Amino acid sequence: MSDQVHWDDVYGARPDAALTWFEDRPDLSMSMIGPLLGPDSRVVDIGGGASRLVDAVLAAGVAQICVLDLSGAALAVSRARLGDRSDQVTWIVADVTRWTPPTRFDVWHDRAVFHFLTEPADRAAYVATLLAALAPAGHALIATFAEDGPERCSGLPVVRYTPDALAAEVGHLSDGALAPVSWARHTHVTPKGNRQNFQYSLLRRHGG
Numbered sequence: 001m002s003d004q005v006h007w008d009d010v011y012g013a014r015p016d017a018a019l020t021w022f023e024d025r026p027d028l029s030m031s032m033i034g035p036l037l038g039p040d041s042r043v044v045d046i047g048g049g050a051s052r053l054v055d056a057v058l059a060a061g062v063a064q065i066c067v068l069d070l071s072g073a074a075l076a077v078s079r080a081r082l083g084d085r086s087d088q089v090t091w092i093v094a095d096v097t098r099w100t101p102p103t104r105f106d107v108w109h110d111r112a113v114f115h116f117l118t119e120p121a122d123r124a125a126y127v128a129t130l131l132a133a134l135a136p137a138g139h140a141l142i143a144t145f146a147e148d149g150p151e152r153c154s155g156l157p158v159v160r161y162t163p164d165a166l167a168a169e170v171g172h173l174s175d176g177a178l179a180p181v182s183w184a185r186h187t188h189v190t191p192k193g194n195r196q197n198f199q200y201s202l203l204r205r206h207g208g
């Protein structure tokens with residue numbers, strides 16, 4: 001089964017509020033990227049799925065928001081939820097490791113996508129896309145399962161990171177272009193009440 005079929009099946013099988021990674025409000029993400037946002041900011045949510053981050057970014061007054069995901073079914077959930085406001089969003093069905101960004105972004109957001117990349121070549125391709133997408137002095141927030149988080153997500157194996165390990169991996173793959181700014185630990189409680197430890201790392205690109 002291809003990854004795209006897997007994810008379309010996952011989003012087609014149940015309401016988004018029943019998915020383990022569902023969060024009603026992306027409060028930690030917004031507390032970390034919110035201070036960076038202005039009306040002219042360009043934001044991309046990588047593997048945004050059906051996340052409500054796009055709602056929060058629009059509510060913050062940002063006009064240029066793009067949501068990319070492998071699953072068109074996931075994006076359809078967000079489009080339906082947003083109704084008329086979905087016209088303000090650029091929706092892209094693509095694999096982040098094979099995507100050519102059409103423009104530069106000030107903020108790259110990824111919650112629970114990078115950790116699926118278990119092959120070094122895929123992580124290198126992800127960081128190459130990130131570098132092609134991020135403007136000088138732009139920021140990337142990468143949230144993954146923490147070192148004591150689950151070993152699988154949506155039935156797929158993941159790589160777990162400490163903030164130091166995440167910064168080392170992305171710093172190495174970007175040849176030092178991306179350096180850590182801040183990080184946070186977070187315990188996500190799934191709809192069934194299970195606890196999942198995450199790390200959220202904010203990195204900044206040199207320049208600007």
Ligand SMILES: C[S@@+](CC[C@H](N)C(=O)[O-])C[C@H]1O[C@@H](n2cnc3c(N)ncnc32)[C@H](O)[C@@H]1O
Pocket residue numbers: 003007021022023046047048049050051052068069070071074094095096097110111112113116153154
């Ligand atoms: C665990 S979900 C998280 C969704 C969303 N970020 C959130 O916080 O609700 C992972 C998402 O990444 C997407 N995804 C997985 N691999 C991807 C890839 N290589 N490129 C783009 N999206 C991907 C999936 O379709 C899914 O929507």
